[in-house]
Amino acid sequence: MASTESAERSGKLSRARIIEIAFEHFGANGYRGASLAKIAAEVGISQPGLLHHFPNKSALFRSVLLERDTRDLEAVGMKVEKIGELDADELFEFFEGLVRHNADNRNMVQLAHLTAAEATTPDHPAHEWVVLRTTYFRELCTSALQNGIDKGQVRKDAEPRAIATMLIAASEGLENQWLVDPSVDLAGSFAEFTAMLRRDLAPSRRAR
Amino acid sequence: MASTESAERSGKLSRARIIEIAFEHFGANGYRGASLAKIAAEVGISQPGLLHHFPNKSALFRSVLLERDTRDLEAVGMKVEKIGELDADELFEFFEGLVRHNADNRNMVQLAHLTAAEATTPDHPAHEWVVLRTTYFRELCTSALQNGIDKGQVRKDAEPRAIATMLIAASEGLENQWLVDPSVDLAGSFAEFTAMLRRDLAPSRRAR
DNA sequence: GCAGACTGACTTATTGCTCGGTAGGTTAGT
DNA sequence: ACTAACCTACCGAGCAATAAGTCAGTCTGC
Numbered sequence: 001m002a003s004t005e006s007a008e009r010s011g012k013l014s015r016a017r018i019i020e021i022a023f024e025h026f027g028a029n030g031y032r033g034a035s036l037a038k039i040a041a042e043v044g045i046s047q048p049g050l051l052h053h054f055p056n057k058s059a060l061f062r063s064v065l066l067e068r069d070t071r072d073l074e075a076v077g078m079k080v081e082k083i084g085e086l087d088a089d090e091l092f093e094f095f096e097g098l099v100r101h102n103a104d105n106r107n108m109v110q111l112a113h114l115t116a117a118e119a120t121t122p123d124h125p126a127h128e129w130v131v132l133r134t135t136y137f138r139e140l141c142t143s144a145l146q147n148g149i150d151k152g153q154v155r156k157d158a159e160p161r162a163i164a165t166m167l168i169a170a171s172e173g174l175e176n177q178w179l180v181d182p183s184v185d186l187a188g189s190f191a192e193f194t195a196m197l198r199r200d201l202a203p204s205r206r207a208r
Numbered sequence: 209m210a211s212t213e214s215a216e217r218s219g220k221l222s223r224a225r226i227i228e229i230a231f232e233h234f235g236a237n238g239y240r241g242a243s244l245a246k247i248a249a250e251v252g253i254s255q256p257g258l259l260h261h262f263p264n265k266s267a268l269f270r271s272v273l274l275e276r277d278t279r280d281l282e283a284v285g286m287k288v289e290k291i292g293e294l295d296a297d298e299l300f301e302f303f304e305g306l307v308r309h310n311a312d313n314r315n316m317v318q319l320a321h322l323t324a325a326e327a328t329t330p331d332h333p334a335h336e337w338v339v340l341r342t343t344y345f346r347e348l349c350t351s352a353l354q355n356g357i358d359k360g361q362v363r364k365d366a367e368p369r370a371i372a373t374m375l376i377a378a379s380e381g382l383e384n385q386w387l388v389d390p391s392v393d394l395a396g397s398f399a400e401f402t403a404m405l406r407r408d409l410a411p412s413r414r415a416r
Numbered sequence: 417g418c419a420g421a422c423t424g425a426c427t428t429a430t431t432g433c434t435c436g437g438t439a440g441g442t443t444a445g446t
Numbered sequence: 447a448c449t450a451a452c453c454t455a456c457c458g459a460g461c462a463a464t465a466a467g468t469c470a471g472t473c474t475g476c
Contacts, residue, residue: 014425030326032241036462048464049426057462110328117325118238120318120387134388165385165397172384173377179328180342189373196374200404222451244436256438257452265436 015053018043022064027111030118031061031126058125065115065129068108075101083140088148088201091141092194096187099171103186109175138164148201155203167197223261226251230272235319238326239269239334266333273323273337276316283309291348296356296409299349300402304395307379311394317383346372356409363411375405 021042025034036057040050054060076097086094102109116134119126141164148154170193178184229250233242244265248258262268284305294302310317324342327334349372356362378401386392 028329030238030240032238033326035460037460045425046427047462048428051463052425110325114325116384116388117318117322118241121236130388134385138385162397162400165382165392166378166401169381169385169397169401170374170377171381173379173381174373176324176380176384177342177346177373177377180324180338184373189370189377192370193374193377196404196408199408243434245434253451254453255436256454259437260451 014043014045018050018053018060019063019067022060023067023111024107026061026064027107027114030114031057031124032118036060061125062129064111065126068111069133071105071108072098072101075105084143086140086144086147087151088145088153091144091148092198095141095167095171096191096194099174099190100187102175103178106179106182110179113172113175113179138168141167152203154201158201163197163201167194170194222251222253226258226261226268227271227275230268231275231319232315234269234272235315235322238322239265239332240326244268269333270337272319273334276319277341279313279316280306280309283313292351294348294352294355295359296353296361299352299356300406303349303375303379304399304402307382307398308395310379310383311386314387314390318387321380321383321387346376349375360411362409366409371405371409375402378402378405 018039022034022039025039025042028034036050037047039060040047043050050060054063076094083094115126116130118124119130121127138161142160145154145158145160145163149156149158149160171190174184174186174189174193178186226247230242230247233247233250236242244258245255247268248255251258258268262271284302291302323334324338326332327338329335346369350368353362353366353368353371357364357366357368379398382392382394382397382401386394
């Protein structure tokens with residue numbers, strides 16, 4: 001047991017290095033467009049050398065997506081267990097933080113969008129990832145908005161699910177445009193949107 | 209002149225047929241993922257036979273995008289020259305009609321999204337198409353909203369460009385989710401969004 | 417403390433496949 | 447005869463993946 005200690009250490013190291021570079025390649029060209037040989041070349045090893053660390057292309061891709069999720073979560077600096085219990089105000093704060101973070105990580109955003117667009121067919125290695133991610137996120141927003149209604153932060157006749165859909169749509173749609181035209185102020189525009197949404201959701205006018 | 213009349217007719221016919229089928233393939237798999245051989249097979253001709261009608265893959269793709277634009281324009285049943293002169297109310301109506309049309313043409317939407325995600329690098333054959341389409345559309349919305357301000361439909365302190373960005377973001381973001389999960393009510397959600405936006409843009413409260 | 421088994425990290429060489437694109441010929445209609 | 451609409455045959459390149467070997471380091475038994 002615990003054999004070949006330094007070899008293991010160097011293994012972990014180049015594994016991380018591979019994921020790092022694969023991240024860029026998959027982000028720029030998508031799953032289909034990326035080439036194992038080119039990734040390996042940039043890492044500085046042969047293509048079969050790369051496949052020593054990952055059984056196949058699809059597995060490498062999934063590792064990259066996992067890495068993406070991890071960074072996403074780290075970035076917002078949120079305890080995972082707290083995420084399920086947000087109220088509406090906290091949701092807006094959380095979401096704005098996430099978008100601000102995205103605005104500094106273009107490749108990460110592009111990886112997500114390209115993957116989502118590519119993986120509509122169920123045979124795509126990221127199909128499940130896309131579906132789960134989408135539904136989980138919408139569920140998260142929905143329940144936070146419901147909590148907001150219960151707490152009196154949001155007017156009672158609001159529809160949490162519909163609003164959650166809109167909120168996600170705004171962020172993804174803004175990202176879409178920002179990817180094409182980086183002069184779009186992603187974080188600023190999203191903040192403007194949430195401001196408008198909160199104006200509309202305020203319970204003040206009539207309690208009904 | 210006017211030689212080989214029926215050959216020409218059959219040529220036009222299979223050209224249209226090729227575009228129709230290529231449309232589906234590019235929509236489902238993107239430019240990179242689609243294969244000329246598979247398209248040709250579904251058309252019922254050989255791959256070089258297909259390349260008799262289009263000089264190369266990229267040209268076929270551009271023809272498909274052109275066809276897409278044409279259908280888009282036809283669908284909203286709008287005179288092209290009128291599109292540049294819309295006011296705010298007409299813009300919302302136009303836009304809602306467009307989204308309703310999109311909701312019935314999944315493959316068309318997916319073609320646009322997949323292409324946009326794929327074509328971020330300038331060497332992609334659709335890069336120019338994506339950039340032009342995005343900027344043109346935002347310009348269109350911006351000027352319509354400005355017309356709305358001038359006409360008193362929209363409050364004077366609104367920022368046309370920012371609102372245009374949001375409007376497009378909402379439609380594209382909703383499409384994003386709808387592509388992953390068809391149970392999302394694309395047209396309905398967008399109508400809800402525009403309703404909220406119009407509430408927010410109404411000049412009534414204070415003229416300022 | 418040292419020989420030999422073992423392991424993990426690679427290598428080169430190669431396979432089988434698919435890709436877009438080309439060359440050159442055949443057929444049918446005008 | 448000419449032309450458009452194909453065809454078969456083929457090319458070179460790139461792809462993911464496999465086979466089989468090299469080599470450095472390390473742990474075990476003596």
